[in-house]
Amino acid sequence: GGSKEITGSQTDTLSFGQLGISVTLNSNFTATAAAGVDSGTDAATLTIAEETGQAAQLTFKIGSGNNAAQDDLTFDLTVTKSTTLGSGTGSNLSDVANFATAADASAAITVVSDAIDQLQTARSAVGVGQNRLDFAAQNLASSIENNESARSTLLDLDVAAEMTQFTSKQILVQSGVAMLAQANQMPQNLLRLLQG
Structure with a gap:
């Protein structure tokens, strides 16, 4: 129960037991704010209504835009x-302690059965959320890979174009040097003809 505010570089881990899910929280999670995004700090927040059994809403930013x-x-x-688990008729698992009569045992069976159903529903909701997060992570990884591939292709095209232009200029320079060499030999050949 209660709340704990995480400050500075502190972290805290929420563990979901046998489901194998753990969430590490940092100072972006505030102690008392409602679920969503705090407009003053853009900090993701988490609220769990422990005593009432209400659902806690988790919101994760998975895209770069502002479209929720x-x-x-x-x-x-x-x-x-x-x-919070039980039949919903005022009885819950913490009330099931007395099996003095057959009626008490029957009532306990109903409460325990309803509690199991509620727990399985809650676990399935966690599984759905985990699958959605896994899919979002894979989608983001694929998007990053595609962006890097496109960037690499564009850079490779620029290198190829520059190399083509460099080779063309180099051929022009070499041709010009060869022409100058030929032009320098022409007066010498003319002098030889005149001397001969």
């Missing part, structure tokens, strides 16, 4: 603990 529908990835997490 295309550039943000948002999904909800449901708080799952003994005080």
Whole structure:
């Protein structure tokens, strides 16, 4: 329970147990702000309503633009603990402690069964969010690779064009030197003819 503000270079890790998911938070996550983006600092924020069982909304920036529908990835997490899981009729797992009568045991079975269903639904939502994040990461990696390939192609074209132009100029210079050499020999040949 409660909140912990992360400052400076501190980090904290949220671990989702057997799902194998862990999220490392840094000082961009504030202690009390609602989910979304804090307009003053552009810091991503996270709020988990532990006591009420409400869904916590996670928002990740996955694009370079400002269009939330295309550039943000948002999904909800449901708080799952003994005080929030149960039948929804006022009983929850933390209330299931007394099995003195058959009616108590039957009521406990209903609460536990509903709690299992709610937990599985919450786990599936985490799985969906994880799959969406994996897909977004792969998509971004592919986009980066394509951009680098296009950049490399453009740079290679520039090098090829410059080499072609350099070779053309070099041939012109060599031709000019050869012509000058021929032109310097002409007066000497004329003098030889006159002397001979």
